[in-house]
Amino acid sequence: MQPDDAVGVAERILAALRAPFRLGPHEVFVTASIGIAPGGGGDGLRPAAGRAARRGHGDVPGEGKSRHQVFDAGMHARAVKLLEVENDLRRALDRGEFELYYQPIVVIGTGRLSGFEALVRWQHPERGLVRWRTR
Secondary structure: HHHHHHHHHHHHHHHHHHHOEEEEOOOOOOOEEEEOOOOOHHHHHHHHHHHHHHOOOOOOOHHOOEEEOOHHHHHHHHHHHHHHHHHHHEEEEEOOOOOEEEEEEEEEOOOOOEEEEEEEEEOOOOOEEEOOOOO
């Protein structure tokens, strides 16, 4: 199956789910986020595409409901990196990797100190000072 074929299947599934259905006395609406991973099953893209469709790390769900997205190697690399950072961040507190910094707040017009801002920064043992952007 080619990616275009999979996109066609995804679009037919999404179209079939657009109409509400009855569940007892209730009308139910269903949406889906579909991750499409082209290629063989041994490249690790399929599980990552499923995670992207379920978790919404900037892929399908972040763009709204009832979408499909072809999952490529670049998206796989970003998903793996995000997973690594999330796992490291969960352990960072126990490892004492957070550092407290105080940053002065200065009034530009007078040059006078008006206060301090407390900042917590993450000093990762291998990555150094972690700077994270979501996009």
